[in-house]
Amino acid sequence: MAGIVSFGAYVPRYRLKRMSIFQSMGWLNPATIMLSQGEKAVANSDEDSLTMATAAGLDCLGSIDRSAVDALFYASTTMPYLERQNAGIIATALNLREDVRSADFSGALKAGTSALISALEAVGSKNVRRALVCAGDCRLGMMGSPQEMIFGDGAAAFLIGEKDVIAEFKCSSSLTCDFVDHYRGSKTPFDRQWEDRWIRDLGFDEFIPKVIRNLLQKCNLKLSDFQKLIFQCQYDGERKTLTKKLNMDPARIQDPLQGVIGETGTAHSLIMLVKALEEAKPGDKLLVVSFGSGCDALFFEVTEKIKEIKGNLGVQGHLSNRTELTSYQKYAVFRGMVPVDLGLRAEEDFWTRWSLVWRKRKAIFGLVGSKCKKCGTPQYPPQRICVNPACGAIDEMDDYPFSDKKGRILSYTGDMLAASSDPPEMYGSVQFDGGGRCMMNFTDCTLNDLKVGMPVSLSFRLKYYDPKRDIHGYFW
Numbered sequence: 068m069a070g071i072v073s074f075g076a077y078v079p080r081y082r083l084k085r086m087s088i089f090q091s092m093g094w095l096n097p098a099t100i101m102l103s104q105g106e107k108a109v110a111n112s113d114e115d116s117l118t119m120a121t122a123a124g125l126d127c128l129g130s131i132d133r134s135a136v137d138a139l140f141y142a143s144t145t146m147p148y149l150e151r152q153n154a155g156i157i158a159t160a161l162n163l164r165e166d167v168r169s170a171d172f173s174g175a176l177k178a179g180t181s182a183l184i185s186a187l188e189a190v191g192s193k194n195v196r197r198a199l200v201c202a203g204d205c206r207l208g209m210m211g212s213p214q215e216m217i218f219g220d221g222a223a224a225f226l227i228g229e230k231d232v233i234a235e236f237k238c239s240s241s242l243t244c245d246f247v248d249h250y251r252g253s254k255t256p257f258d259r260q261w262e263d264r265w266i267r268d269l270g271f272d273e274f275i276p277k278v279i280r281n282l283l284q285k286c287n288l289k290l291s292d293f294q295k296l297i298f299q300c301q302y303d304g305e306r307k308t309l310t311k312k313l314n315m316d317p318a319r320i321q322d323p324l325q326g327v328i329g330e331t332g333t334a335h336s337l338i339m340l341v342k343a344l345e346e347a348k349p350g351d352k353l354l355v356v357s358f359g360s361g362c363d364a365l366f367f368e369v370t371e372k373i374k375e376i377k378g379n380l381g382v383q384g385h386l387s388n389r390t391e392l393t394s395y396q397k398y399a400v401f402r403g404m405v406p407v408d409l410g411l412r413a414e415e416d417f418w419t420r421w422s423l424v425w426r427k428r429k430a431i432f433g434l435v436g437s438k439c440k441k442c443g444t445p446q447y448p449p450q451r452i453c454v455n456p457a458c459g460a461i462d463e464m465d466d467y468p469f470s471d472k473k474g475r476i477l478s479y480t481g482d483m484l485a486a487s488s489d490p491p492e493m494y495g496s497v498q499f500d501g502g503g504r505c506m507m508n509f510t511d512c513t514l515n516d517l518k519v520g521m522p523v524s525l526s527f528r529l530k531y532y533d534p535k536r537d538i539h540g541y542f543w
Contacts, residue, residue, distance in 0.1 A: 069191040070232035071367065073376065075127030076341045077119045077203070077222040078328055078385035080511045081392040082106045085216050091395040095211035105326030107219035109392060110205050112401040112488045113510055113528040116143040117153055118541065119222035120203035121160050121527040123334075125471075127199065127224035129378050133161060136226070138168040138189060138198035140182040142333045145205050146173055147539040149253065156541065157201060159432040160527050162468050168195065172333075176249070176299070176359025178202070179223070179333040184363060186227040187236045197228040204332030209257045210404055214249075217301050218258070219329020223337035233376055234344060234353065234367040240282035242274055242361035249359070256403075267305045271358060275300070275309060278362040279354070286366055290315055290354075293366075295343045297321040298356040299336040327386060333359075340367075342382045347373055390511075400488050413486035417533035419540060429466070434525065434543045436503060438467035445469075445503040467503075469525065470543060474499040476521045481514040497523060507543070 089103040120141055141154035154169040172182040179202035186198035203222030208214025248266040251258050275298055296315055300306050310317055321339050331338055336357040343353055351369040356362055392398055399405045429435040436447030442458040445467045453460040479495030493509040530542040
């Protein structure tokens with residue numbers, strides 16, 4: 068039976084305390100003091116929903132053979148491109164096969180679970196052996212708004228298959244309702260929402276119980292049969308109301324992670340599912356429900372294979388890797404909410420030459436270099452002539468991916484003159500384990516953190532943004 072083979076997650080390293088937001092913007096809307104508890108995860112200036120989904124995909128795949136992945140589905144309401152398949156960029160970054168099936172899922176916060184159901188059905192139909200589902204969101208609330216307090220950034224990923232399943236998929240139920248709670252037009256960067264009472268009373272209070280009843284009837288089960296109920300709801304009071312209405316033991320309600328991550332949109336119910344799987348035991352029944360333009364409900368039963376999962380950072384691993392972003396102003400600059408002077412060098416015209424990007428796509432997005440067939444020397448960028456002076460072989464190269472390699476810093480510098488929203492720009496030479504070296508940018512750190520010989524790992528990030536042509540350029 069089709070089910071989850073592996074799972075992964077990504078939570079940005081930066082965390083912003085909600086009280087910092089209130090201290091900066093509370094003068095505009097004093098009522099947001101009610102939402103100022105805890106912190107939320109915020110993407111770095113070189114991160115977006117696509118890079119986070121890629122990171123979650125990397126965490127999910129680990130050492131799994133990527134040639135066995137037949138499909139990649141990506142879900143988000145904050146995709147960087149409206150007309151250029153975002154899933155195709157992720158597939159190339161993950162070095163999946165060229166004949167992989169791919170699709171973008173968007174338009175509703177339940178798009179993440181809709182993508183997951185599609186993958187489960189594709190595998191169940193035998194048309195696909197293994198499918199990877201990635202979901203990530205990086206939503207913006209207006210400065211001083213409740214959404215700015217509530218929203219957080221993050222991503223989740225699941226590998227779906229029929230062999231080595233850790234959680235069997237049993238059944239699902241869906242509701243499609245053009246219920247407008249949150250909405251955003253194609254030309255609007257900020258989320259808008261209707262009245263909270265409307266969303267709570269007619270949205271969560273009606274749709275979630277209805278989709279759960281439909282699934283229980285379909286599967287001939289009782290809600291008490293489930294060890295964990297996972298449902299998406301950013302209102303603490305409404306969560307308690309629903310718990311009572313469903314007559315569910317509060318201990319069986321999955322922690323929504325609102326106080327440590329925030330509401331992560333299409334990824335949120337899936338991030339909660341990852342957290343539930345990290346704590347699950349064989350035989351546990353899990354019910355996960357998403358919300359947004361209706362609901363999806365999915366029923367999984369955990370197998371003995373859950374004991375064999377190891378090496379993934381998941382939600383817990385990323386939560387422990389945190390550093391506080393102490394400046395609200397820096398957060399606002401990272402998200403492009405306020406204009407700043409980045410200097411004359413920021414006025415450079417970014418020309419993206421698509422013919423070159425196509426020819427070098429494996430090197431740019433997949434960080435694929437070359438390895439000499441004669442002497443085994445690897446190098447990035449890929450070379451025709453072996454860089455080993457004792458070899459010098461010509462056109463004797465195999466593809467060699469560096470994206471999964473670790474490395475160490477050979478040299479580094481902090482450049483205050485380079486255009487950067489978080490100066491200084493940090494870069495230097497990295498020596499990869501197993502051979503090869505390359506000039507790389509350093510991120511998620513300060514200049515004082517860097518040391519020669521320090522270990523580093525690779526991360527897929529936003530390299531530049533061309534506002535004139537609305538182009539997002541990515542690199543490792």
